Amino acid sequence: MKNKLSKNAMNILVPVTSVIIALFIAGIVILLIGKNPLSAYWVMLKGAFGNKAALAANISKMMSLVLTGLAVGFGFRAGIFNIGAEGQLMMGAIFSTIVGLNLGGVSPVFAIPITMLAGILGGAFWASIAGYLKATTGAHEVITTIMLNWIAVYLTNYFVAGPLAVGQGVPKSPEIAQSAQLPPLMTVQATTLPSGIIVSIIAAILVYILLEKTTTGYELKAVGFNPYAAEAGAISLSKNIVLTMAISGALAGLAGSMEVMAIHHRIFGDFSGGKGFDGISIALIGQNNPIGIIFAAFLISSLRTGSNAMQFAKVPDDIVTIIQGIIIFLVAADRIVRTFILKFSSPKGGESK
Amino acid sequence: MEISDNITVMRLGKVTGNVAAKNTNARELANMMVGREVVLRVEKSAKKPGKVAVEVDNLWVKDNRNLDAVRGISFKIRKGEVLGVAGVAGNGQTELVEALTGLRKIEKGKYIYNGEDVTKKTVRELRERNIGHIPEDRYKYAMVKEYPNYYNLILGKHYKEPFAKNGFLNHKVINKNAEILIKRFDVRPPDGTIPTGNLSGGNQQKVVIAREVSFNPEFIVIAQPTRGLDVGAIEYVHKEILNLREKDVAVLLVSMELEEVLSLSDRIIVMYEGEIMGEVKPDEVTIEELGLMMAGHRIEDIKLEEKLAHGGDPIEK
Numbered sequence: 001m002k003n004k005l006s007k008n009a010m011n012i013l014v015p016v017t018s019v020i021i022a023l024f025i026a027g028i029v030i031l032l033i034g035k036n037p038l039s040a041y042w043v044m045l046k047g048a049f050g051n052k053a054a055l056a057a058n059i060s061k062m063m064s065l066v067l068t069g070l071a072v073g074f075g076f077r078a079g080i081f082n083i084g085a086e087g088q089l090m091m092g093a094i095f096s097t098i099v100g101l102n103l104g105g106v107s108p109v110f111a112i113p114i115t116m117l118a119g120i121l122g123g124a125f126w127a128s129i130a131g132y133l134k135a136t137t138g139a140h141e142v143i144t145t146i147m148l149n150w151i152a153v154y155l156t157n158y159f160v161a162g163p164l165a166v167g168q169g170v171p172k173s174p175e176i177a178q179s180a181q182l183p184p185l186m187t188v189q190a191t192t193l194p195s196g197i198i199v200s201i202i203a204a205i206l207v208y209i210l211l212e213k214t215t216t217g218y219e220l221k222a223v224g225f226n227p228y229a230a231e232a233g234a235i236s237l238s239k240n241i242v243l244t245m246a247i248s249g250a251l252a253g254l255a256g257s258m259e260v261m262a263i264h265h266r267i268f269g270d271f272s273g274g275k276g277f278d279g280i281s282i283a284l285i286g287q288n289n290p291i292g293i294i295f296a297a298f299l300i301s302s303l304r305t306g307s308n309a310m311q312f313a314k315v316p317d318d319i320v321t322i323i324q325g326i327i328i329f330l331v332a333a334d335r336i337v338r339t340f341i342l343k344f345s346s347p348k349g350g351e352s353k
Numbered sequence: 354m355e356i357s358d359n360i361t362v363m364r365l366g367k368v369t370g371n372v373a374a375k376n377t378n379a380r381e382l383a384n385m386m387v388g389r390e391v392v393l394r395v396e397k398s399a400k401k402p403g404k405v406a407v408e409v410d411n412l413w414v415k416d417n418r419n420l421d422a423v424r425g426i427s428f429k430i431r432k433g434e435v436l437g438v439a440g441v442a443g444n445g446q447t448e449l450v451e452a453l454t455g456l457r458k459i460e461k462g463k464y465i466y467n468g469e470d471v472t473k474k475t476v477r478e479l480r481e482r483n484i485g486h487i488p489e490d491r492y493k494y495a496m497v498k499e500y501p502n503y504y505n506l507i508l509g510k511h512y513k514e515p516f517a518k519n520g521f522l523n524h525k526v527i528n529k530n531a532e533i534l535i536k537r538f539d540v541r542p543p544d545g546t547i548p549t550g551n552l553s554g555g556n557q558q559k560v561v562i563a564r565e566v567s568f569n570p571e572f573i574v575i576a577q578p579t580r581g582l583d584v585g586a587i588e589y590v591h592k593e594i595l596n597l598r599e600k601d602v603a604v605l606l607v608s609m610e611l612e613e614v615l616s617l618s619d620r621i622i623v624m625y626e627g628e629i630m631g632e633v634k635p636d637e638v639t640i641e642e643l644g645l646m647m648a649g650h651r652i653e654d655i656k657l658e659e660k661l662a663h664g665g666d667p668i669e670k
Contacts, residue, residue: 214520215512218504225499232456232486232494233508234477 011287014337018330026323040315047309048302056193062301066200067255068279069297070207071248073288078244079224084145085252086276087152088123092253094159095122096260097267100176111179116257123253124246131245135238157269172268182262196262208290220244281328362386387585397595403432406603407572413461414452422448424627433601437618441647445627446607450576454486455479480509485570487561489577495561498550503531505549506564538563555586562593576607625649
C-alpha cells in the first residue's frame with residue numbers, strides 16, 4: 001500500500017479520469033455518426049453553463065439528484081442496497097403535497113418546515129418497511145424496495161387521478177399553499193434557481209457529519225463493512241438496518257419534497273422521472289462520499305442539461321447515456337482506472353502495485 | 354523438522370540461520386525465528402482462585418443447522434482461574450463461546466455471572482457487565498479490517514464515555530487511546546491510522562487483545578488465541594492471558610492446541626459432541642488420556658481401564 005498517491009487523491013482521481021475517458025470514447029462515437037465531437041461538446045458545455053438560465057436549469061436538476069444520490073450512497077456505506085429511492089421520493093412528494101395543500105393560512109415559517117418534514121417522514125416510512133422486513137425476516141432489500149417502488153408509482157397515480165385530481169388533461173394535484181412553497185433564489189426568464197439546492201447541500205453536510213463524527217455513523221459503517229465483527233462488538237444489526245433504511249428513505253423523501261415545494265408545487269403521474277434510479281449512478285460516481293456525491297450530481301445534471309442543447313446541434317442526446325454508462329462502468333470497475341493512473345503517474349511505467 | 358534434512362530460517366527478509374535438522378531442536382529454531390530467547394512453554398505462578406465468577410448449568414445451544422451443538426454442559430470458573438476447553442474442532446466449542454458472549458441463543462440451562470442470571474442478555478448487555486471476548490476468527494469477528502486501528506481499539510465500547518459523548522465520537526480521546534495501547538502492546542507499525550486489515554496476523558491479534566484487555570474484563574472468553582501466529586506472537590499472547598489471570602479475571606480458554614491448554618489452564622474440560630468428557634488438572638493428566646477423552650471416552654471409563662490394566666486384567670477396547 002505504499003503508493004505515491006494517497007487514498008484521498010485516488011478517490012478524486014478515479015472519477016475524474018473516468019469522466020475524461022468516457023468523454024473520449026463518446027467523442028469517437030460522435031465522430032462515427034459524422035459529427036464533430038469538439039463542437040458537440042462545446043454546444044453541450046454552453047447548454048449547461050452558457051448563461052444564467054442554463055445554469056439555473058442545471059441546478060434545479062441537480063437539487064434532487066444530490067438527495068437521491070445521498071440516499072443510495074448512505075445505504076451503501078452501511079451495506080444496504082436501497083433501490084427504492086424512486087418510490088421513497090414519490091412517497092415524500094405525496095406526503096408533502098397532502099400536507100402542503102392544507103397549510104393555507106399558516107405562516108411560511110411553520111408551513112415550510114412542516115411540509116418538508118412530511119416529505120422526510122413519508123420517505124423514511126416507506127423505506128423502513130423494507131428495513132423492517134430485512135431485519136425480521138431477512139427479505140432482501142433489493143427485492144422489497146423494487147416492489148415498494150411500484151406500489152408508490154400506483155399510489156401516486158391513484159392520488160392524482162382520484163382524491164387529489166384537479167383540472168383537465170394530465171392527471172395532477174392542485175398546487176400546494178403559497179406559504180408552503182420554497183421561494184426561488186433567482187428567476188431567469190421562465191427558469192428559476194430553486195432555493196432547495198441549499199437544502200440539498202446542507203443535507204450532504206449533515207450526512208457527512210453523521211457518517212464521520214457520530215457513534216451512529218461508526219456503527220452503520222461497521223455493519224456495512226463487517227456485520228459479524230459489528231455484532232460481536234455490541235452493535236445491534238437489526239436496529240442499524242432499520243435505521244439505515246429510514247435515513248436513506250428520509251433523504252429520498254426530502255428529494256420528493258423539494259421537487260414539490262421548490263419546482264412543481266404539485267404532484268402528477270410519472271412524477272420522479274427516474275431521479276431515484278439516477279441516485280444509484282450518482283452514489284457510485286461520488287464513491288458514496290457525501291461531498292463527492294454533490295459533484296457527481298452536478299456532473300449528471302450538467303450532462304443532462306447540456307444534452308438538450310446538443311440535440312439542437314443534431315447530435316442525439318443518447319450520447320449522454322453513453323457517457324454516463326461508461327463513467328459508471330469505469331468507476332465501478334475502478335481497478336482498471338487505478339492501474340491506468342498508476343502507470344501514467346510513475347515515470348518508469350509498468351509499476352502496477 | 355521430521356521431513357527436512359537442512360533448515361534455513363528467515364527473519365525480516367534475511368536468512369538468520371542454516372542448520373542440519375538432526376543437529377537442532379525446536380527451541381533453537383524458535384530463537385532464530387524471533388531473534389531472542391523464546392519461552393515455548395510459559396510458567397504460571399501458583400495461585401489460589403477467588404470466588405466463583407461464572408456458573409454454567411446444563412447449557413444447551415444449537416448450531417446453524419439447528420442441531421444441538423452444546424448438550425447440557427455445566428462448569429464453574431473462579432476469579433483468577435483459567436478454565437481450558439480442549440477437544441477436536443467442531444464439537445460444540447464455537448457454539449459454547451458464542452452463547453457465552455451473547456452471539457447465540459441459549460436454548461436451555463442457566464448462565465450465571467457474578468450471581469446474576471445473564472442467560473438471555475444481548476452482546477451489549479454482556480459487554481456492559483465487563484465480559485470480554487477474543488473470537489476464534491479474528492478476521493471475521495474481532496475487527497473491521499477496513500477500520501483504522503484507532504477505531505478497532507474501541508469496538509465494543511465505542512458508544513460510551515470517554516470515547517463518545519451525546520452521540521458524537523471524541524476523536525481526540527480515541528486517538529490518544531490508540532497511541533497508548535499501540536505503545537503498551539507493541540503493535541507494529543506503531544500507527545493508529547493504518548487499517549487493521551493491513552497488519553500482520555500477530556499484530557492484528559495484538560490490536561484485539563489490547564482492546565479487550567483495556568476494557569478491564571472480569572470474565573473473558575478467549576477462543577483460539579494463537580491460531581496462525583508465529584512463535585514470538587504466541588509467546589506474547591500466552592503472557593497476556595496469564596496477566597489476565599494475575600489480575601483476577603476469570604478466563605475461559607478454548608483451544609485446539611493441547612500444549613496451549615495444558616500450559617495455561619488451571620483446570621481443563623474436554624468436549625466431545627457437545628458434552629463434557631471429563632474435567633482434569635493439567636499436571637494430573639497425560640496426553641494419552643486427553644486424546645482418549647477427545648475421541649469420546651469419559652474420564653471415569655479411562656481411569657477404570659487404567660486401573661484394570663495395572664491390575665493385570667486385559668484391556669477391552
